[in-house]
Amino acid sequence: MDTAELILLAAAGLVLLAIAGVAATRQAGAPLLLIFLVIGMLAGEEGPGGIAFHAHDTAYLFGSLALALILFDGGLGTRLRRLRSVLRPSLSLATLGVIITAGITAVAAKYLFGLGWIEAALMGAIVSSTDAAAVLMLIAGRDLNARPRVATTLEAESGFNDPMAVILVVTFVAWLTGQGAPDPFLATISISWAIVAGGLIGWFGGRTIAYIERKIGLPIGLYPIFASAGAVFLFAFAEVIGGSGFLAAYLAGVSMASAPRRRAAEATARFSDGLAWIAQIGLFLMLGLLVTPSHAAEVALPALGLAFVLILVARPVAVLVCLAPERFRLNERAFIGWMGLRGAVPIFLGAFPVLAGVENANLYFSAAFAVVIASLVIQGWTAGPVARLFNVAPPLARGGNLANAGMIAVVAVGFTLASAVVSFGANERGGRTEPIAPLNVRELLAALGPEGSSGAIRLESFPSDWESMDPAARRDTFARVAAGLVAAQNERIVEEREQLLVMRAQQEAGIALSLPQQARRDSLARRYGGRYDDLDDLLARVDVVPPSLGAAQAALATGWGSSETAIARNSLYGRIPREGRFSSLTAAAAEYVDVFNTHRDFAAFRAERARLRSEGEPITSPALVGLVGPYADSGDSYAAQVSAVLNSAGLARFDPEQDARFSGEGRVGDG
Numbered sequence: 001m002d003t004a005e006l007i008l009l010a011a012a013g014l015v016l017l018a019i020a021g022v023a024a025t026r027q028a029g030a031p032l033l034l035i036f037l038v039i040g041m042l043a044g045e046e047g048p049g050g051i052a053f054h055a056h057d058t059a060y061l062f063g064s065l066a067l068a069l070i071l072f073d074g075g076l077g078t079r080l081r082r083l084r085s086v087l088r089p090s091l092s093l094a095t096l097g098v099i100i101t102a103g104i105t106a107v108a109a110k111y112l113f114g115l116g117w118i119e120a121a122l123m124g125a126i127v128s129s130t131d132a133a134a135v136l137m138l139i140a141g142r143d144l145n146a147r148p149r150v151a152t153t154l155e156a157e158s159g160f161n162d163p164m165a166v167i168l169v170v171t172f173v174a175w176l177t178g179q180g181a182p183d184p185f186l187a188t189i190s191i192s193w194a195i196v197a198g199g200l201i202g203w204f205g206g207r208t209i210a211y212i213e214r215k216i217g218l219p220i221g222l223y224p225i226f227a228s229a230g231a232v233f234l235f236a237f238a239e240v241i242g243g244s245g246f247l248a249a250y251l252a253g254v255s256m257a258s259a260p261r262r263r264a265a266e267a268t269a270r271f272s273d274g275l276a277w278i279a280q281i282g283l284f285l286m287l288g289l290l291v292t293p294s295h296a297a298e299v300a301l302p303a304l305g306l307a308f309v310l311i312l313v314a315r316p317v318a319v320l321v322c323l324a325p326e327r328f329r330l331n332e333r334a335f336i337g338w339m340g341l342r343g344a345v346p347i348f349l350g351a352f353p354v355l356a357g358v359e360n361a362n363l364y365f366s367a368a369f370a371v372v373i374a375s376l377v378i379q380g381w382t383a384g385p386v387a388r389l390f391n392v393a394p395p396l397a398r399g400g401n402l403a404n405a406g407m408i409a410v411v412a413v414g415f416t417l418a419s420a421v422v423s424f425g426a427n428e429r430g431g432r433t434e435p436i437a438p439l440n441v442r443e444l445l446a447a448l449g450p451e452g453s454s455g456a457i458r459l460e461s462f463p464s465d466w467e468s469m470d471p472a473a474r475r476d477t478f479a480r481v482a483a484g485l486v487a488a489q490n491e492r493i494v495e496e497r498e499q500l501l502v503m504r505a506q507q508e509a510g511i512a513l514s515l516p517q518q519a520r521r522d523s524l525a526r527r528y529g530g531r532y533d534d535l536d537d538l539l540a541r542v543d544v545v546p547p548s549l550g551a552a553q554a555a556l557a558t559g560w561g562s563s564e565t566a567i568a569r570n571s572l573y574g575r576i577p578r579e580g581r582f583s584s585l586t587a588a589a590a591e592y593v594d595v596f597n598t599h600r601d602f603a604a605f606r607a608e609r610a611r612l613r614s615e616g617e618p619i620t621s622p623a624l625v626g627l628v629g630p631y632a633d634s635g636d637s638y639a640a641q642v643s644a645v646l647n648s649a650g651l652a653r654f655d656p657e658q659d660a661r662f663s664g665e666g667r668v669g670d671g
Helices: 003-028 032-043 056-076 080-085 087-113 117-126 132-139 148-160 162-179 184-215 222-240 245-258 265-290 293-298 300-322 330-338 344-356 361-389 401-429 441-448 471-508 515-528 535-541 547-558 564-569 585-598 600-614 621-627 636-649
Strands: none
Touching (some): 080 245, 087 148, 117 162, 117 344, 132 148, 148 162, 148 245, 162 184, 222 265, 265 344, 293 361, 330 361, 344 361, 361 515, 441 471, 471 515, 547 585, 547 636
16 A cells, blocks of 8 residues: 555545544543544554654644635634623733733743743743634534633633744743844834734725725636635745734634625635644644654653643732723633643744754643643543533533532643652653562562572562661671662663763754753653753763662661661652652662762762763762762761761672763763
């Protein structure tokens, strides 16, 4: 079978699958766009479909076309009289509202992702505008049926707000690519020009299409095609001259719908509606294919925090400010605040940094995707019940508005939280072996291997007969266990360090990091508290801790494994988590290693370790034990005690030789 036929087969199959998914899940109230997006992800490179699609330029082209058709169809369904009545609040939300939303979200992005202010501003701009596809689909849904004034405000806002968001994104992308800070005056002119040019082209272009339609004679089936092609032409023309093509497409639909004595008006409306459905299905399927779920999982938790700030703080504040002078009731304002749906547009805008080659581009794209998922689940799933809860839509045949809305909101939020936690947990585990749980000392000794050795081990807890061991044998076994637990953490760290060294070598050779590499670097920066834009700083943190040091400190803290905290709480280093106990001995070792690699008190420890690396010397306990004082209140006295345990028990035997892969790296991090 030819490649072209395979592509057609796959494309048609995905569309049919998407429609089948709608039929199967409609009664569950799931947002339809979310279904399309999930099906696209399942067909993608990490799903059963295995389709690898990374053509952001193609996605940009098709996305532009799809959004133009969707907005044109939305305009055809908007009545001019209603639009006039909400024009001022809609424009206010589409301009000032976008700026307020972007600003508040940028502050959250700075601290959630550890970004600089310009990068955070770009993140805020990407997710600042509501999405026409999502809003128009929900407004047209049979279960929403919101009041006309409220529904038209949301429709018009989603049609008007793209110019502001696009210009903000383009401005910050240009700033980050070295083109300098924007001129506020020129930025204002650009925004004004985009809105005015797009508005004029859309309005008069729509009237022109309607006029030509009345004057020419065509077969009835060609009128809808003529109208849709005309709308796409107006979109492209507006974009070419720097206007807002999205606004032009939307107003072209409004203008055509209000024109008198149009031929084939009903046929055009039906054709446009079907075309908009195809565009929405295709757009979200394509975005699902484009997104790599594991990349989004890398930023799942901070992105979820950003989504909650956007939904619960930024959007309500923007609505409160923009609608303050307008005659909206409190319940209507609350509903408009809740309906700040994000959909294709933020993902679409998230591709701008990728296409421009902005450093850290994967973070913007993946975070936008995660925010969209959260918005569609939380806001999209609850739209109907919340509309009835705020009394902006007719009630159901039977009561229960508050209970239904609350239940669906809890389910939606819970689903989002659970998905993020599961994704994050799966990513952090990275396929590692789960800790073992030996039933007795014999099983533990078998897992440790030959006597005298100390290989890496991941352990849940000490066996039930641990306390019955001979004290001398238990002492030796404990040393092997503690050293092996730290060695297991070092295995993970070595893998992470290798990845960072490859990235640094690429950067020094002038080779841009791939999107997966950016995602991994960002994840490591958040985990270790380093700066994603400074690989030397990260490498100073992502490094091993000598296993013998872990064994000595654990022996000192637990009396060689005889303390109640070690046996009952899995605590090896004198630290107790909030939960009262560690989930496993492996978790206790992980926390111990993380303290050295992340806490500010151990900056000197990290700096000395980096120096040893750069000079090709082994990373051993004797070289670092003098710097562990901050681990206890007694400071230098504690470090001397650890050194004494190291020497008296001969624990240095557990430290491996310097790994040849990392000797003489030639850099010293600042810790």
